[in-house]
Amino acid sequence: NDGYKLWLQYYKIDNPQSWQIDKLTQYKVNGSSPTLDIIQGEIQRASQGFFSPKPEGSSKNPKLLISKISDLDQKGFLLDSHKIKELGPDGFAIQELGDKQNDKTTLITANTDIGLLYGTFHLLQMIQRNTPVPKEGVFQSPKIQHRVLNHWDNLDRTVERGYSGFSIWNWHRLPRHIDQQYHDYARANASIGINGTVLTNVNANSLVLTPEYLEKVKALADVFRPYGIKVYLTARFSSPIEIGKLSTADPLNGEVQNWWKDKAKEVYEYIPDFGGFVVKADSEGQPGPHNYGRTQADGANMLADALKPFGGIVMWRAFVYSENTPDDRHKQAYNEFKPLDGLFRDNVIVQVKNGAIDFQPREPFHPMFGAMPKTPLMMEFQITQEYLGHDTHMAFLAPMYEEVLREDTFANGKGSEVSKVIDGSLHSNSITAMAGVANIGTDRNWTGHHFHQANWFAYGRLAWNPNESSEKIADEWLRLTFTNDDDFVTPIRKIMLGSREMVVNYMTPLGLHHIMARSHHYGPGPWVTGGSRADWTSTYYHQASEQGIGFDRTSSGSNALAQYAKELQTNWGNLNSIPEEYLLWFHHVPWDHQLKNGDTLWEGLAKHYQKGVDEARSNIKTWESIKNKIDGERFAHTLSFMKIQAEEAQWWRDACLLYFGQFSKMPLPQGVEQPLHNLEYYINYNPKNVPGI
Numbered sequence: 001n002d003g004y005k006l007w008l009q010y011y012k013i014d015n016p017q018s019w020q021i022d023k024l025t026q027y028k029v030n031g032s033s034p035t036l037d038i039i040q041g042e043i044q045r046a047s048q049g050f051f052s053p054k055p056e057g058s059s060k061n062p063k064l065l066i067s068k069i070s071d072l073d074q075k076g077f078l079l080d081s082h083k084i085k086e087l088g089p090d091g092f093a094i095q096e097l098g099d100k101q102n103d104k105t106t107l108i109t110a111n112t113d114i115g116l117l118y119g120t121f122h123l124l125q126m127i128q129r130n131t132p133v134p135k136e137g138v139f140q141s142p143k144i145q146h147r148v149l150n151h152w153d154n155l156d157r158t159v160e161r162g163y164s165g166f167s168i169w170n171w172h173r174l175p176r177h178i179d180q181q182y183h184d185y186a187r188a189n190a191s192i193g194i195n196g197t198v199l200t201n202v203n204a205n206s207l208v209l210t211p212e213y214l215e216k217v218k219a220l221a222d223v224f225r226p227y228g229i230k231v232y233l234t235a236r237f238s239s240p241i242e243i244g245k246l247s248t249a250d251p252l253n254g255e256v257q258n259w260w261k262d263k264a265k266e267v268y269e270y271i272p273d274f275g276g277f278v279v280k281a282d283s284e285g286q287p288g289p290h291n292y293g294r295t296q297a298d299g300a301n302m303l304a305d306a307l308k309p310f311g312g313i314v315m316w317r318a319f320v321y322s323e324n325t326p327d328d329r330h331k332q333a334y335n336e337f338k339p340l341d342g343l344f345r346d347n348v349i350v351q352v353k354n355g356a357i358d359f360q361p362r363e364p365f366h367p368m369f370g371a372m373p374k375t376p377l378m379m380e381f382q383i384t385q386e387y388l389g390h391d392t393h394m395a396f397l398a399p400m401y402e403e404v405l406r407e408d409t410f411a412n413g414k415g416s417e418v419s420k421v422i423d424g425s426l427h428s429n430s431i432t433a434m435a436g437v438a439n440i441g442t443d444r445n446w447t448g449h450h451f452h453q454a455n456w457f458a459y460g461r462l463a464w465n466p467n468e469s470s471e472k473i474a475d476e477w478l479r480l481t482f483t484n485d486d487d488f489v490t491p492i493r494k495i496m497l498g499s500r501e502m503v504v505n506y507m508t509p510l511g512l513h514h515i516m517a518r519s520h521h522y523g524p525g526p527w528v529t530g531g532s533r534a535d536w537t538s539t540y541y542h543q544a545s546e547q548g549i550g551f552d553r554t555s556s557g558s559n560a561l562a563q564y565a566k567e568l569q570t571n572w573g574n575l576n577s578i579p580e581e582y583l584l585w586f587h588h589v590p591w592d593h594q595l596k597n598g599d600t601l602w603e604g605l606a607k608h609y610q611k612g613v614d615e616a617r618s619n620i621k622t623w624e625s626i627k628n629k630i631d632g633e634r635f636a637h638t639l640s641f642m643k644i645q646a647e648e649a650q651w652w653r654d655a656c657l658l659y660f661g662q663f664s665k666m667p668l669p670q671g672v673e674q675p676l677h678n679l680e681y682y683i684n685y686n687p688k689n690v691p692g693i
């Protein structure tokens with residue numbers, strides 16, 4: 001098993017029960033459409049996998065009926081009109097009809113074909129997990145409207161921060177050749193409720209907006225449509241100059257505005273249901289409204305006006321910061337966007353990364369989430385592990401996403417969690433979205449590490465329902481992907497759930513951040529300093545000296561803390577009340593500062609690093625203990641990556657403790673192993689010294 005089938009394994013069910021068999025052999029799909037064909041195909045594929053030999057079926061007395069509400073004989077006979085409305089365009093209901101045990105029919109119903117597709121995937125997953133439909137039925141609708149993947153894929157098929165091969169978009173062969181993988185990609189996304197894909201890198205290339213490329217984009221959009229997936233593109237702000245031959249891209253210039261209006265019209269001629277544009281402007285060298293003395297709102301609104309007649313939206317990124325500002329990078333996006341609250345068109349949504357710096361293993365939530373009541377904000381999570389060990393380190397990210405979503409912004413008083421900001425309920429926004437930076441590439445198993453498939457899965461599940469629990473997600477993913485055997489699921493679920501914290505421990509414990517190697521961001525680099533931008537170095541963030549370590553973001557330092565609600569300022573501003581996982585994010589503290597358990601900061605730091613290493617090692621043992629429970633191929637592949645992870649956890653520990661130990665001048669506490677090499681060795685060791693990484 002090479003993992004290509006992801007969580008859609010549809011592996012054989014031992015001793016299937018009649019409720020499982022009947023539904024998939026005696027079913028009926030009402031109506032016809034490309035999406036309904038996909039549903040039929042999915043059921044056939046599943047029953048072939050689940051049951052062997054495949055039982056004969058008939059649709060005369062269906063035990064499973066899949067039908068839109070509008071196609072049911074007695075319209076909505078199960079659901080009142082309120083419930084039907086609540087289902088919305090994407091929701092579904094699964095209910096058992098009839099009272100007699102032997103005469104039960106399961107109904108999957110929805111307002112749209114796409115809702116039926118989601119419902120079908122849901123039921124098939126329940127069958128694989130041997131979980132019968134509960135008496136009260138299943139009733140689900142997504143809490144977020146636009147659930148999109150962001151591909152940082154370039155037109156030359158390299159993937160920025162991609163660690164599992166090249167881009168799956170083969171632009172050279174498109175539009176004439178449609179690879180099967182495009183269907184498989186769409187199917188996998190639909191099975192977890194993802195309904196949009198941004199095909200291109202945020203560091204955008206305007207070529208994608210030329211007719212040659214729009215033809216190719218159209219070909220992909222045509223494949224994705226019946227799976228309910230809309231296509232979006234990144235728009236390079238200077239496109240009017242680069243491909244439009246204009247002399248400016250000033251958003252207040254009439255010619256520029258018309259160019260974008262014409263461009264939008266042209267895009268919709270190719271792709272009538274085109275989703276819209278994602279824009280990275282005025283950041284890390286990307287052009288933007290600043291080039292013309294204009295605001296982010298001026299830029300976003302110009303594009304919004306162009307897309308408006310066709311129903312498109314603009315996802316305008318808040319990742320705006322500059323090396324020319326002396327201010328703490330943490331504060332810049334908030335300072336830039338807060339004054340613009342309420343000034344964006346109604347088809348603009350501002351896309352905010354989960355934290356204010358950049359996808360670190362742990363960051364407090366971005367202060368913008370508590371500060372823009374008049375502007376819809378969307379969440380941007382990173383699924384690809386730029387800062388969490390790239391392809392080889394297992395880090396199940398659902399607990400990280402969950403942690404951010406559950407944080408309280410206090411924007412409208414207690415209970416104003418980030419999840420309520422982005423699902424639109426806190427400020428009654430009419431447009432809601434979530435983006436996940438994809439970890440998908442041409443590797444046979446899509447994501448490099450088999451367990452990184454779980455992060456794609458988890459992202460989809462949390463975009464559908466930001467209140468879903470990590471534990472449930474991990475459990476279901478394991479059961480669908482490997483086996484329903486509890487002897488496998490229980491220990492491995494535990495590994496998964498602890499894996500992100502383990503990575504935090506061996507990389508950036510106690511609120512440390514951005515101390516990795518320069519540019520490729522793989523491996524430790526606390527010594528990184530100098531170069532073109534201070535805010536791309538480690539010394540800028542950890543501020544280690546003989547006096548102590550940590551970034552003072554309280555009022556005695558950069559005061560980024562003032563961007564959060566009063567309640568958080570009080571809690572996080574105080575050394576006694578701040579949760580220790582954020583300690584060095586907000587405070588510069590002396591090496592002998594006493595932690596809650598009585599250890600000094602230095603001892604605590606060292607023990608966290610050691611704990612991370614110990615866990616990475618013990619995970620190997622646990623994995624070895626389940627050897628006979630799953631196929632050899634995925635077992636061996638995962639084992640090999642786990643060994644790399646344990647070695648590299650040690651590398652992180654040794655390099656960081658040697659480096660910081662120069663300042664603390666304190667011995668390693670008991671139980672923390674001595675480093676294998678000296679500091680110089682680690683400074684010169686660069687296993688990713690490979691062009692292009």
Ligand code: BDP
Pocket residue numbers: 160161202203280284319358359386
């Ligand atoms: C950083 C990445 C860089 C991205 C940038 C972004 O290092 O490659 O282009 O974020 O999100 O994390 O725009």
